[in-house]
Amino acid sequence: IAVFFLQLLRLAAVKPGVFSRRQTAHCSTAALLRHTRRHLRLQRGFHTTTPALAARILSVEEIFSMQSLHRYLRKVQTEYRDCLHSLNTGDSQIDEEELRGKRERLSVLDPLVQRITELEEKQKELEETEALLKENDADLHELAQTEKENCLTTIQEIKQQIISALIPEEESDMSDLVLEVTAGIGGQEAMLFTAEIFTMYQNFASFHGWGFEILEFMSSDIGGVRHATASISGPLSYKKMKFEAGVHRVQRVPKTEKQGRMHTSTMTVAILPQPAEISFTINPKDLRIETKRASGAGGQHVNTTNSAVRIVHLPTGIVSESQQERSQIINKEKAMKVLLAKLYSAKLEEETSKRLQARKLQIGTKGRSEKIRTYNFCQDRITDHRIGKTLHDLDAFLLGEDLLDEMSSSLQQFYDQEALMDFLEDNNTD
């Protein structure tokens, strides 16, 4: 059933923006990002294991058996009827302003209420067909059986549509992103692992046909990576990548280990949403641009090949740099791109934390596990601690193809479900 639900959820990619008013309240991304930051700060502090979260992906039936869902759907229907009533009767006690509000609300609720009505009709139809089945007419029996099956399929579809309509969309879901990988504890081994993970995402991008442009790349000895960033662009890239943010842990006998001992190392992934048009401007006065040409006379006086550019955003102290290119101006453009993404996510994070405080929600209900995932080579398994899901065949996983995609889809489903629960909880207590 769970697998079926998974496929259905994937099918239901288009969600009508029914509850756009509420969407902003659910911004797990920023919470994830904040966690990543916290991890970066505490990098050396943790080695303890938080128990894997006992998470389960519910089926459509299970979700529909929840009281809170029915309560909410009833509430929507009542509100819809009330709105309709006051608009039709032309209640003189209501002023223009309120009427307009009600009219808007009506158009927002309409698609959902339509689905609910359809569902009720289908369910009634199903009951009638089932009644027919109890009679002893053989011809009728066969016909009713087909009818029943059709009904069940349609009901399932409608229920799925209702669920999809209720899952709040995230503002930044449609944006591109900047991927940032940083080696954590574990020295050379951590850097080697970071390189493997970076390559995995590079493959994942080409698997989905997304663009992958390396912006920063600080390599270490023996082919590892200290720190690297890349800009990833393409349909649904952010939506699929956002759950990768967090601390990834590797357990294996490193190539560099001579006595055959198993090591545990970590690396951190940050996913910074990068909308096509960033809605804020940077004052050039807030930037300090550093190049190798600052000393000496510059211009025709000097011939250099060092074209590295480093940009510091003075008010926040956020720094980005690029030295991949032989052209200084292209390095500057790349550094600027990273800087914008960093500033944007910092801003997003700030806004979200304000909003969360205002709503007195417990911070950290999402992305709560410290380590998000373990790659255990000795047991050839990958375990995602947030949903307690384990996959096997590490080599295939690191190819960044089907297996990573499967993990990503499960995470998506789990978070959609969580968002739905939060949504129902919030809306039933209003």
Added chain:
Amino acid sequence: MVESDHCAKSSPFSTSQRFSMRLRCLFFFQALVRVPCRAVGGAVGPPIDGSVTVEQAVSLWAQHFQQQDISEPLLSSSYIIAHILGQKTLECIERSRLGDRLTEQQREMVWELCSKRLTRMPVQYVIEEWDFRDLTLKMKPPVFIPRPETEELVSLVLEDLQEQQKDKTRPALRCLEVGCGTGAISLSLLHSLPQLKAIALDKSQEAVCLTKENASRLGLDDRLNVHHLDVMTDEYLIVRDCGAVDVLVSNPPYLFTQDMESLQEEIVRFEDHAALDGGSDGMSVICQILALAPKLLTEEGRVYLEVDPRHPPMIKRLTEQRMIGLQYLETHCDLTNRTRFCVLQRRR
């Protein structure tokens, strides 16, 4: 002027950091090579047992360049070796390939090109190419190697031209470059503005040929005319053949003659002095360009110049004191905040 890897270490730029370890282990490979001091010009002999990995070659030459006081030793070695492996930078090379042994042919190339660098030949001439904005251009001594500041000059011109192109009723824009060198400025403009037509001049035959070669490599030769003309002496021909352009752009020689002595050896020995020396106040070619500009520009046509930071007030004074038919519009700074670019406009 020499930038050693020392400053690279203390600075935020960390390209060289990862090599510091390797440099420490270097005497391990030194056993593999003949001791360099007796070789002519300090050249390093190829390894005795004939095998060396990419990383080893990079470290070995970086250290040798440093010993010989060659500027940017690690970058030089990295760029040359990356080029031989068919890439622009070492970072572009797959990490796993860094430990691969160089083939005999590659090793010979590394030794040949790095030996050229030992003569202080600029890396851009050694590998015969460099990037300017989003173009890769062929470089050939003694044609002046474009500097990063000039990339910003192109940005300035592009911004203005893109603005003007929004007016669809305008006929195709035309641009003239004086002293084109490798063709970097004209080719970048043509590459970014598909409607633009350009004329480029240089008094050096080598520069004219190189600009033509770069233009045809980039498929931009149909919109570019290159003439072998000297702005100082061919005034009549220039006015007759190149006239009525919307933009006149130039990175003219602007160094003060007395500063020529203090330049890096790389520049003094390999680059065309005529592309650098602007006379006692660095203004001789600038003045000539400004004198010709009103005869070459369309109404409200503009001049964009890259200059020495001491020049903008001098140029401004010139336009105010003498009626040369140009109005000084603005001064722009480069990334290091030096007053590097002047924009002037033809008076109505």
